[in-house]
Amino acid sequence: GESVGLHLPTLSVQEGDNSIINCAYSNSASDYFIWYKQESGKGPQFIIDIRSNMDKRQGQRVTVLLNKTVKHLSLQIAATQPGDSAVYFCAGDNAGNMLTFGGGTRLMVKP
C-alpha cells in the first residue's frame, strides 16, 4: 500500500523567515497530493493541493513542489508568522478522497 512520510518531525524557524517542510511518498499511483495544517485541538485544515501532472502550485504565501522522479513533496511557507505554528501533514489520494497521511511535522515559529 501507499506510504507517505516526512523527513523532519520538528522544524523551528524565526518569524519572517521562509519554511520548507518535506514529505516522501512511495506509491507513484497517487494522482493528488494535499498539505494540511492542524492546530492543537482542531481538525486538519486544507492548505494547498497539487495534482500528479503538475510540478508546482502556488497559493497565498505557500507553494507546493512535486518531484515525481524522486517521489518527493515539499511545502514552502513564505514570511512565516506565529500563526503558522502547527503540525503539517502531507497526504496522498489514489482512490478518490481516501487519503493516506504522513506522520506530521511540527512547525514552531520563534518571535
Added chain:
Amino acid sequence: ETGVTQSPTHLIKTRGQQVTLRCSSQSGHNTVSWYQQALGQGPQFIFQYYREEENGRGNFPPRFSGLQFPNYSSELNVNALELDDSALYLCASSPGTSESYEQYFGPGTRLTVT
C-alpha cells in the same frame, strides 16, 4: 469555519463497551470519510460513505462500522472497545465530484478507553 460538526467532543468509555460518534457534513457534501488519529500520528483512513453506501474501507476490523443518512450525516460505531481505540476520531466531508477533492474536516471527537 468548515461547517463540519462532530459530537460529542470528548468521550470516556470502558474496554468492551460500544460507542457511537456522530458527524454532520458540510451543506451540499454527499461524501463522508472517517479517520482515526492516534496521539502524535497522522490520521488513518477508516472508511468512506457516498450517498449512504460504503465506498471504501481502510485496514480496520469489522467492529468499526458506519452509517450515512439521507441528509448525508454519518455515524461511526465501534464495538468491543479496546485500549488502543483511544484516539481522535475525525470526520471529513467532500462534494464527491472529480472537480474537487478537497475534504473538510471537523474538530474531531476525542475518545478515551480505560
